[in-house]
Amino acid sequence: MREFVLTSTGVSGMTILGATTLNFIHPATSVSIDIGFIRHWVGQSANVTSDMQQICLMTQVTAFPTLVSATPRNLKMGDPNGPIITGATTGAAGTCGINASAEGAGAKTLIWPDQFNVVNGYLKVNTPEEREVAPAGAAFGVNLWFSQPPLTLTGWAWGQSVYEIA
Amino acid sequence: MGKADDDAHLLIGSALGTTYRRANKTETYVSVPPALVITDSDGGTWTLGFKRVIHNHQFEFNVLRNGVDVGEMAKLIEYTKGVVKIFGHYGWKSFSRSRRHFI
Numbered sequence: 001m002r003e004f005v006l007t008s009t010g011v012s013g014m015t016i017l018g019a020t021t022l023n024f025i026h027p028a029t030s031v032s033i034d035i036g037f038i039r040h041w042v043g044q045s046a047n048v049t050s051d052m053q054q055i056c057l058m059t060q061v062t063a064f065p066t067l068v069s070a071t072p073r074n075l076k077m078g079d080p081n082g083p084i085i086t087g088a089t090t091g092a093a094g095t096c097g098i099n100a101s102a103e104g105a106g107a108k109t110l111i112w113p114d115q116f117n118v119v120n121g122y123l124k125v126n127t128p129e130e131r132e133v134a135p136a137g138a139a140f141g142v143n144l145w146f147s148q149p150p151l152t153l154t155g156w157a158w159g160q161s162v163y164e165i166a
Numbered sequence: 167m168g169k170a171d172d173d174a175h176l177l178i179g180s181a182l183g184t185t186y187r188r189a190n191k192t193e194t195y196v197s198v199p200p201a202l203v204i205t206d207s208d209g210g211t212w213t214l215g216f217k218r219v220i221h222n223h224q225f226e227f228n229v230l231r232n233g234v235d236v237g238e239m240a241k242l243i244e245y246t247k248g249v250v251k252i253f254g255h256y257g258w259k260s261f262s263r264s265r266r267h268f269i
Contacts, residue, residue, distance in 0.1 A: 005216070011185050038218075038225075043202040047176060047187040075216050114200075120192065121202025123214065127224055157184035161216060 003038070004072035004083045006096055007159030013045035014099055016146070016153040021065045021100035023160050025085060026141030027134045028094035033084045034165040037132040040144055043121030046155035051118045054147040057111040057132065059140040063104040064090060067097025075161065084164055091141050098158075108143065118150065133165065179203075179211025179232045186211050197244040204245045208265065212243050212250060221255040238268055 006023050008014045016022075022042065027035045042055055069087040088095035091104065111132065116122035126132065134142050144160060177188045181203050188205045198204055204212040214227035219239060226239040229252055238259070240252035250261040252268060259268035 003216075007183070011180070011183065013184055041182070041202050043181070043184065043186065045184050045186055047189050116200065116202075119188070120196055120204075123199040123202040125199050125214070125225055125227075128220055129223065157182070159182065 001163050002079055002081065002083070003075040003161060003163045004085075005075055005159050005161045006070060006072045006098065008098055008157045009070070013155040013157040016149060016156055017068075017099050017101040019065060019100035019103040020146035020149055021067070021103060021143045022146065022156075022158045023096070023098055023144040024060070024065050024067055024091050024100065024141050025096040025134065025160070025162065026064070026091055026093050027136050027138050028084050029137045030094065031084060032136045032166070034136050035085065035134045035142075036163045036165050037126065037134075037142070038161045038163060039123065039125045040160045041121065041123045042116070042144075042156065042158040044118045044150075044152070044155050045157055046152070048118050048152060048155075051151050052115050053118050053150050054113060054115050055122055056113045056143075056145045056147055058108045058143040058145050059111060060104065060108045060143050061106045061140045063106045064092065064141060065097075065100035065104045065143070066102040067091055068099045068101075070096065070098040072096060072162070108145070109140075113147070177205050177209035179205060179209050181211045181213040181230065181233060183233070191248075192245045194245060194247050197242050199242070204243055204250065206245065206250055207248060214240065214243065226254050236268070
């Protein structure tokens with residue numbers, strides 16, 4: 001099973017840009033490979049005061065967010081193949097990106113909402129049978145999304161680990 | 167921000183490639199998951215890594231302290247009254263007072 005992570009960059013986290021989509025992953029249409037999600041995480045690097053923050057997993061149809069291009073990284077170091085999903089700023093099919101600067105006008109659909117304290121961060125681990133799967137050819141991408149901007153915009157680190165289902 | 171810029175009293179550790187700075191250790195009974203990190207009184211930052219196995223239809227991940235694998239797999243890391251505990255298919259284990267291993 002080929003596994004990848006799509007994460008924020010920098011050892012001290014990133015500054016949330018104008019929008020609140022943290023990760024956006026859109027399955028490919030040209031090849032029949034689904035994308036499964038193993039876990040999702042968000043944390044704040046800087047020393048912060050206690051505050052609750054809502055986090056959601058959403059789907060979004062076109063128009064997609066405007067993103068910072070980021071390429072998923074192999075979790076298995078010996079894997080000679082790159083991921084089927086590549087980095088891009090557009091959110092188009094077969095691409096992914098991080099830290100949106102604009103949300104895009106496409107309708108979002110909530111998969112699950114949750115809340116966490118920014119001091120402790122958030123880690124969602126699915127049981128194996130409950131992993132979310134975004135099917136190949138889907139008209140939507142999957143957002144890891146803050147429903148509201150956080151109190152402090154700086155120092156955020158996040159990621160998702162995903163696998164390909166052929 | 168470099169370490170030279172930090173308040174000497176901050177607890178500083180790392181998890182999943184990110185440096186975490188905290189003024190206080192984590193409150194008691196916080197567990198990973200659903201929290202992402204636990205900061206102990208030494209500034210050790212605990213989280214679950216990416217290596218995993220399945221036991222009883224649940225994932226167990228490798229346990230990391232400041233990004234270093236401590237050689238244990240767990241479903242849960244919990245901070246209870248100043249002691250880091252992990253839970254897996256073997257039951258509960260506690261981090262020793264010597265800060266070297268789980269017993």
